[in-house]
Amino acid sequence: MSWYLMPWRIATLLIGLLLLVLGADYYQFGDWDYGISALMALATYALMPRFHAALLQRDGLVAALILVFCVDTTYTAYLQAMEMTLEMRWVNFGASASLFGFCWIVWCLLPMLWQGKIRSAPLFKSVRDISSRRSLRQGSDGRE
Numbered sequence: 001m002s003w004y005l006m007p008w009r010i011a012t013l014l015i016g017l018l019l020l021v022l023g024a025d026y027y028q029f030g031d032w033d034y035g036i037s038a039l040m041a042l043a044t045y046a047l048m049p050r051f052h053a054a055l056l057q058r059d060g061l062v063a064a065l066i067l068v069f070c071v072d073t074t075y076t077a078y079l080q081a082m083e084m085t086l087e088m089r090w091v092n093f094g095a096s097a098s099l100f101g102f103c104w105i106v107w108c109l110l111p112m113l114w115q116g117k118i119r120s121a122p123l124f125k126s127v128r129d130i131s132s133r134r135s136l137r138q139g140s141d142g143r144e
Contacts, residue, residue: 003049009107016103017041031088036078040096043070044103052108071096 003009020037047066054062072093079086 004045009045012106013041013045016099029088031075031079031084031086031092035082036075039078040070040074043074044100045107048103048107052104055104067097067100071100 017038020041021034024032024034024037047070051063051066051070054060054066072089075092075096076086076089
């Protein structure tokens with residue numbers, strides 16, 4: 001089944017979108033409305049498989065470009081199109097990047113853990129190699 005058509009992913013997207021819309025309604029920030037909530041959520045959902053692939057291939061440039069596009073470019077373009085001010089841009093970047101990272105964990109990292117694929121992923125293999133070399137250098141008392 002296609003990455004995008006997995007029922008649990010669609011359900012989590014809709015739950016997240018609902019929470020964003022409710023948050024926009026509750027907090028009434030000048031730069032947070034229904035449109036930006038939908039745009040950023042859908043951009044994240046559309047580009048998350050490519051972001052994940054870039055991480056696994058250790059292509060930091062592509063991963064960074066996707067992250068910036070989803071959390072900042074969509075925000076900036078939307079606000080300019082709606083003729084709103086960009087005074088909260090850097091605050092939004094931090095909050096949106098955190099949500100983007102949370103989506104990556106839920107949509108990409110957790111499924112790898114559930115399927116037992118985490119050990120074979122190149123991104124995590126290098127972390128394992130570093131930690132195993134460190135443990136080989138340490139003596140029995142844990143000191144180097």
